[in-house]
Amino acid sequence: MKQTIVRNVGELPTFGFGLQSGPWWGAISFMALEGMGFAIAIGVYLYLYAVNPTWPIGASPPDLWPGTAETIVFLLSIIPNQYTNRAAHQQDLHKVRVWLVVMSLIGIALLILRGFEFAHLNTRWDNSAYGSVVWLILGLHTTHLATDLGDTIVLAVLMFTAHAKPRRFSDVTDNVFYWNFVVIAWLPLYVLLDWVPRL
């Protein structure tokens, strides 16, 4: 079959941000499926809540302070996260480095707080179905927190090496995007874990 060239795309950029970029769509697809995972886990919690006459089963509700402290840190972390985003869009390598380090430290702090939260759940995973589902949900979110922290640290290190090329800024914005997901996913879980047992 004969081919005729009708257009030249040579002037197009080699990377982009947000809707334009492929990895962004990959990230949002993963968020969709992981968000569904959270939704199913919440469904499991509410199902068990509905079929059991007492709730929580054989335990007092989790202590409020670790979850509440986390929620505050999570919400505040959106601010430096947005600064990271802005620096990446401006392709300002120095600022991106600084903000990635800050975000890594925030992630570590949250992981430590998360340790306290597990310790103050006031139930074990093998106590009752209540304990099981609480540990499952918190574990699921902790996996996301730890994964994003790992990703942030690796990106931060990468931006200090010779590999810190322009297209990496797009990766940084995807990481920012994913962190927002980790934060937003936490909010309903906080209400579910810390407040529903007090209803």
Place this chain on the structure above:
Amino acid sequence: MSMAVEQKEMRDDALHGLQLATRLEGIWRTPSGLMGALMSVDHKIIGRRYIVTAFAFLVLGGLLAILMRIQLAGAEQRLLSPDLYNQVFTMHGSTMMFLFAVPVMEAFAVYLVPLMVGTRNIAFPRLNAFSYWMFLFGGCFLWISFAFNVGPDVGWFAYTPLSSLQFTPSKRADVWAQMITFTEVAALAVAVEIIVTVFKQRAPGMTLDRIPLFVWAMLVTAFLVLFAMPSIMVASTSLILDRLVSTRFYDPSSGGNVLLWQHLFWFFGHPEVYIIFIPATGMVSMVLATFARRPVIGYPAIVLSLIATGFLSFGLWVHHMFVTGLPQLGAGLFTASSMLIAVPSGLQIFCWIATLWDGRPVYRTPLLFVLGFIVIFVIGGLSGVMVASVPIDTQVHDTYFVVAHFHYVLIGGAVFPLIGAVYYWFPKICGRMLSERLGRWNFWLAFFGFNIAFFPMHILGLMGMPRRVYTYTPEMGWDRLNLLSSVGAAIFALSFAVLLANAIYSLRRGMPANDNPWDASTLEWATASPPPPQNFDRIPVVTHRDPLWADPNILPVIAGLSAERREVLLTSLADAEPQIREASPEPSIWPLLTAIATTIFFIGSIFTPWAVVWGTPPMAITLIGWFWPTGSKEDEE
């Protein structure tokens, strides 16, 4: 952002004809040798492996079916012990659903979708390689366990409490649960790749209403996978946690609930049926258009039906649970929604019939299989409407009527189109035509074999024969129909032997295929058979829904992509306007290493919870190796 322009790299507009083809081939080729094979990220190579592996599992699952049919051919046969029979039917169902039906559909998508949308590789090619390895390792894990007498024996849906530690103290249920995790990871990865490939890598001009129907079908399927599979992941994880670290999800004495399992399983399990069926409808639409010699009638109706089916498939799961004692409102609601889903499926069937009616059908093997599909699937659909009604379902639940129903739906609805698809795309994938003569034998043996094997099961079910019994006594009067069914199964198996023989024969002696042997209309036929590593020397520009029929002589194309490194064109979501020339990853060994680390993690964790601790660092290391830039041109742009 302007760095690329400044570098003055060589672009494809500086080269023409053979020069361009050779140069691109050098860039996109998978390295030779064993190491090259393990590093491949070419969607065609991985797609081919995926297809062959899935068919290997079909053969294994089919052999188990033959064993069961021999056992049931007469009353009180003793070929298989009751314990082995339990393993055999569980392995058969699990293999067919998780290792054949879903993967084979995704495999065809991995091979075909990038070609059909006119791009050079799938989105996230390394994830694609990883997905294949996970699928392969998960499948081998299941079958090796079976060989060591630890094959699961709790049915393909592993209901609690049977699958809980108390009633299955061996590792058999753990093997089942972890095999699920493997295959779901693989399926989810492919789903994400398909979504991004379809959203972002379509050839310029391929607007939403010009997307080939198979691609639409795979897009809808990918979304079903995305939203259905997390449910089974939560289910299998919680089951394994119950068994391994004494969580109480399914333990009624501690507030757990066994019906929760059924909800989680079927919230995945019902969309699963459509994850298998919807791709097959896409295949049907493609084959029909080519052999009816006209575009499928009602393109918008078919696309909307696919999407509607996708949505509705999430509202049916409770119809698998009618006998668990539902509130009447629930039973009514799910009966209604189960009947409702017949509407979009019916709409598609009418569109296909209209296409045949208005076309000039050429009755080649692919079309025969599509016609067989229509007949068998309609029968399966009708018995589906029957069991959607609670009183009938209560009567035939767990009988052979249900076995007959779902084999009509799944084999009729998915395997027949699939075999048609094999005949249709074999020339594109292998460069040679399958034998038409053997193809006709294949079809008629399959059609009669299938119906003789499965139609009598409707009657056996109505006579009261339950599923999953390893034998029955002569006084039940089930032996004649069972014998007939077994004879049909043998004929049906023979049809697959013919297919295999045809494939082996035609690979060597088949008639060489040109680019477009069927005179079809979509882009995968605009390149060589088999396609070169770069798929297309120049990316086509689409101006019509059936580009190769709109102008059979001239293909409009774009120029300006790199002739020095792997580059794909990203386009906008709705209008497919060119946006970015994006680097595409080079071959890499890291996806395989990551899959090995993940396998150690998954298998280790059914023996000790500490595997989660010591299994994580290797996974993290391999993932970092995967994503760390290598300093190649692709990474440094």
